[in-house]
Amino acid sequence: MSGRLRGLGRQLLALPSVGWTALFFWAPLVLLVVYSFAQTDLLTYEIKYDWTLSNYGNVFQGLYLDAIVRSLILSVASTIACLLIGFPVAYTIARTPGRGQLILLFGVMVPFWTSFIVRTYGIFNLIGDSGPLASLLQTLGIIGDDGLHLLFTPLGVAIGITYSYLPLMILPLYVALERIDPALLDAANDLGAAPHRVMRRVILPLAKPGIAAGCILVGIPATGEYVIPQILGGGKTLMIGNVVADQFLSIGDYPFGAALAIVLTAIVMIALVLLRRGERRPVSA
């Protein structure tokens, strides 16, 4: 077919995709930027386009600054938790011989593909004040009779994010670790390197692109998370995604909501650029 489709006709094929993206992705984003400099008349709810920076000034104050900082802390903490939990799991899967490897990989992916909201609801049930986890910990004598206070706390939200995004960390780690030639590890062993030294000097540097990719896949969506704090935060542990949505859907201050959305976008973009740098530099000991 190449060469047979002439100039214009060939270019037209890009139109559906480019058109849709321009109309329903870029235009809304431009609109958000424009709105973020406007102001709402609180009496009439009319929008005045007066190119003010006051919305951005308000973003970094009180309640909203709290939500931004909380989002960053929860996102970073959950990403680190995913990395610490995911690494041994990915390593184990990568070292499992034959068909077992595929089965384990499949086992990691199945929970990820069951409904997101239902899984979050499962966590809600599990960590509830009188849920199975509380009973188990009470039986083991780890906690007292006053129950488990995880639900509707930042820690509960962090557990939910870590649980939901763990498969997205395990996958790229597995891909990076599986590629490591076992001969390299044997060589390091034979040359007398202790296991922790092999890990630090051979495995970790080679796994670095996988670690960066995993952090992108977990950290980026976690920062803008909306559903998990809704269910597990119970309206108390709000993240920036929830605050943005509230401005649009219940408070009705679109310009301020738009400014918050732009700030969230900026945070995500900065994080992405930083993480991509780590991804591109694969080996550095």
Place this chain on the structure above:
Amino acid sequence: MRRRGPKPRVLFTALVFVCLYAPILLVIVFSLNKDAQLLHWEGFTLEWYKQAFNDEAVRKNLGISVQVAVLSTAISLVLAITGGLWYRNATGRARAWFDAMTYSRIVLPEVVFALGLFLLFSELNIGLGVGAIVVGHVVFNSAYATIIMQARFATMSVTLEEAAADLGANRWRVFRRVTLPLLTPAIVVAGLLCLTFSLDDVITSQFLGGTDAQTLPVLVLGKIRLHVTPEVNAIGTGLMLITLLTFLIAGLITLLRPTGAGGMLGLGRKAAE
């Protein structure tokens, strides 16, 4: 290497697997539990399933979910296929732009572009509802479908298509009789993934549904937030089965015929061997 029983990391992996499945199993167990308070196991019942099945809202919202999923998948596939055809012959610079447009739709927080669309529709006085949700779902679904389709195009040689053209087939005929069959596995996998994403979506569906159109996950979110009834577990189990089924079919196809969709499912590299 030492060999004294299972290594700690193996035990740890087993524990992580237990944790991955525990919340899901809990929902299933609760959906079959007689105890309305959901505190103890009080025997097996299908009562909650019956309740969910007879719930008018559940049935209506399931219908809306399916409608949105089918429409957004169909549109996303058209965008991905036409985009993929264009991409094959595009210059390097144009490709880079196209890629940036594709990945930005995946990277940007869903809350942001869903609210941007909300704003756009209210600015243009377009009512919210099923149509608005479909538009939103296509924004992210078409990006995933495009990536899968490009992976397929990248491994596809033009030999067969050129042969067909040399033998006198016109462009449309080459596309329909040669290109499309070659693309079929990727279309099926991309389609199933789009269906899953759409059926699973909460944010876009909630923001763009307005007051009339509510999808099943949005209903579930509402039920969880307002008042926990045992019925939620039954609806949730049903929802999980639907999304899981589409994933399993996609996985099976990937295993049988490598499509380049494996990256999405995490199975492709093995399957391609």
